Amino acid sequence: MTAAIIDGKAFADGLRARVGAAAAELKTAHGVVPGLAVVLVGEDPASQVYVRSKSRAAEQAGLGHFDHRLPATTAQAELEALVARLNADPAVDGILVQLPLPKGLDQTRVIAAIDPAKDVDGLHVVNAGLLASGSMDRALVPCTPLGSLMLLKDRLGDLSGADAVVVGRSVLVGRPMAQLLIGENCTVTVAHSRTRDIAARCRSSDILVAAVGRPEMIRGDWVKPGATVIDVGINRVAAPTAEKPDGTRLVGDVAFEEAKAVAGAITPVPGGVGPMTIACLLANTVTAACRRRGLAVPAQLASR
Ligand code: GUN
Numbered sequence: 001m002t003a004a005i006i007d008g009k010a011f012a013d014g015l016r017a018r019v020g021a022a023a024a025e026l027k028t029a030h031g032v033v034p035g036l037a038v039v040l041v042g043e044d045p046a047s048q049v050y051v052r053s054k055s056r057a058a059e060q061a062g063l064g065h066f067d068h069r070l071p072a073t074t075a076q077a078e079l080e081a082l083v084a085r086l087n088a089d090p091a092v093d094g095i096l097v098q099l100p101l102p103k104g105l106d107q108t109r110v111i112a113a114i115d116p117a118k119d120v121d122g123l124h125v126v127n128a129g130l131l132a133s134g135s136m137d138r139a140l141v142p143c144t145p146l147g148s149l150m151l152l153k154d155r156l157g158d159l160s161g162a163d164a165v166v167v168g169r170s171v172l173v174g175r176p177m178a179q180l181l182i183g184e185n186c187t188v189t190v191a192h193s194r195t196r197d198i199a200a201r202c203r204s205s206d207i208l209v210a211a212v213g214r215p216e217m218i219r220g221d222w223v224k225p226g227a228t229v230i231d232v233g234i235n236r237v238a239a240p241t242a243e244k245p246d247g248t249r250l251v252g253d254v255a256f257e258e259a260k261a262v263a264g265a266i267t268p269v270p271g272g273v274g275p276m277t278i279a280c281l282l283a284n285t286v287t288a289a290c291r292r293r294g295l296a297v298p299a300q301l302a303s304r
Contacts, residue, residue: 035064094120147276220258
């Protein structure tokens with residue numbers, strides 16, 4: 001058996017088109033242009049690439065976008081002052097501070113300074129708390145787990161009763177992913193670096209979400225035959241060739257070829273979860289813009 005490939009890029013393209021249509025409708029009906037502010041501190045090359053694609057995607061969907069680039073030497077107070085200005089700016093509906101922040105800056109305090117109603121990353125404790133207490137419909141949900149859930153539901157329909165394992169317990173992905181799966185009536189295991197016999201726990205799960213940031217850690221024999229595998233990892237590894245001795249390539253947290261031979265369906269890297277993260281960021285920005293004004297969130301953005 002060979003797994004179906006879950007085409008995250010195609011799903012994300014569809015979602016981005018729906019966001020664009022919803023934004024156009026908001027403008028016509030209410031004169032509202034949802035605005036996304038993206039803050040990048042420092043010169044981390046991977047973050048620069050991510051931030052550029054977020055802004056480009058916002059523009060293509062017809063959203064307002066405001067880019068703020070600050071030097072790595074920026075003081076905590078200065079960064080928090082920028083966040084305060086964005087909180088107060090009526091043209092800004094979503095605020096994303098790209099992580100990780102350079103050394104010396106306190107991530108937790110910066111996130112706490114963001115207005116929860118504009119926290120399109122879903123990282124503020126108010127949004128994490130709403131998600132954890134079962135009020136997903138009022139929370140802004142972190143983009144990567146939200147996108148992963150959309151792909152799962154698109155593939156499987158009702159997830160009720162499924163055994164799910166989330167490998168990784170990060171605030172950005174693992175924890176909110178587990179909460180979303182609980183909300184879908186899955187039985188959820190969160191596995192991490194201290195978990196005993198992680199392979200066996202994976203092998204007994206119908207749904208496997210890998211979000212550890214370790215290249216190809218999850219092997220084919222960890223996957224239950226027929227399981228649905230969502231690979232959140234984006235890891236750059238050396239791939240030297242005769243022409244390019246310093247060549248690299250992207251791999252996930254799952255050994256793709258091995259897992260593909262066992263799973264029922266699997267997301268590729270690249271082209272799986274990655275494109276969903278940006279599409280969900282745009283969707284969250286429109287959701288925030290509507291909620292802040294007491295408008296109904298357009299049905300075409302409803303993920304669940
Ligand atoms: N760095 C890597 N992924 C993300 C994300 O989803 N949001 C933010 N703010 N930073 C990130």
